[in-house]
Amino acid sequence: MRRIFVAAAVLAMALGASGPAAADDDAYNQAGDRLTEGLFQVTYDNVVEGQTIRGGTNSPFMVANPGNVVAFIAGCEQRCTRMQITLRAAGLPPLRSESTTQWQGLLILQVPQSYQRALSNYEIDYDIGCPRSDGCTMRWVAVSRGAAPSLEQRGLPRRITEAEWNAATPPVAGASLQWTTLPTSEDLRFFYPVQQWRNGAEGSARLQCLLVDGGRLRCRAATGASPGFADAALKLSPILRVSETDSTGASIRGRQIVVPIRFQPGS
The missing domain is CATH 3.30.2420.10 (TonB)
Known part of the structure; x- marks a missing residue:
């Protein structure tokens, strides 16, 4: 029941307020359905952040890294032909994930512990394949599991007293x-x-x-x-x-x- 409650909270709160006015309700709901499918494939406790994107190739943006983000999950409307996410953290090589032919509208990027414990923020870059000139609607969330570690647990040298x-x-x-x-x-x-x-x-x-x-x-x-x-x-x-x-x-x-x-x- 907790997983169902959290998934509902994602769609009602993290994303509902940020849906772009230009996105039609049908595309928005389709993207939400795909996102929900992804949420049930990941073990998590909380939603860190969520957003709705309308377009194709979007500008990279920064997401805060609390130290326990386990996955980025995205769902796209039915007209999406491809999805890709690239995650970058300072000092680490880029981490990428792509949708499959079978699941063109669903994307899940699992975040390894080395990236979870990075001290830097994350730079996120989504690329959406879409035949529409004005782009397709995609909804994404970042989810976390467990308590957020301290900066020292993430590798910061012990602070001086x-x-x-x-x-x-x-x-x-x-x-x-x-x-x-x-x-x-x-x-x-x-x-x-x-x-x-x-x-x-x-x-x-x-x-x-x-x-x-x-x-x-x-x-x-x-x-x-x-x-x-x-x-x-x-x-x-x-x-x-x-x-x-x-x-x-x-x-x-x-x-x-x-x-x-x-x-x-x-x-």
Whole structure:
């Protein structure tokens, strides 16, 4: 009964409010029927997100990754001839799934644990084969199973404590860090808080870090970060690498390292 209830909730809530005005009711309902068929083929607890798409080849978009998404499921109206989904996460190769000849209007992409535990968001790209000039109607959801793991369980180095930060010495006056790896604009896009990205909102956070081994940093987010951006900066922190000496040649081991991270859409 729980599976039936959740499937009904998906169609009534996650998708019902987002159906495009241009989509006719018959196509919308056909897509919903296919989606329901897919939902009963996957073991899940919750719906993370859902949306209705009308078109053919659509622009890629970002979906937040809570760490326990097990599948993306999509249903398309009867006129669909093909469906494909590509999932990308930072540092991992693209993951793809296609509909079959037998099930042209149903697509299920199982998400392996390595992708579930990725610290980055997901970039999703749907491609719909459709003979209609204005495109076909597709409805999709992302579903999760089990409790969402912590960032540390997903691979984030243990955050430094207040005592560790206070025990560290300040940086040498006038010295600058010598970065060996910094995040690219592509990295920032993958770690950008999804809702803020969609709203075009910019923000920033400061990381307080200590050097560990191999130029890696162990950090925490300082207070005062823009809402949603502290976690984003923390998830990004494993990308950072720094030389073990500053611009004066002094060792930075045991010293406080402050890293400002600025998030700007389109940067």
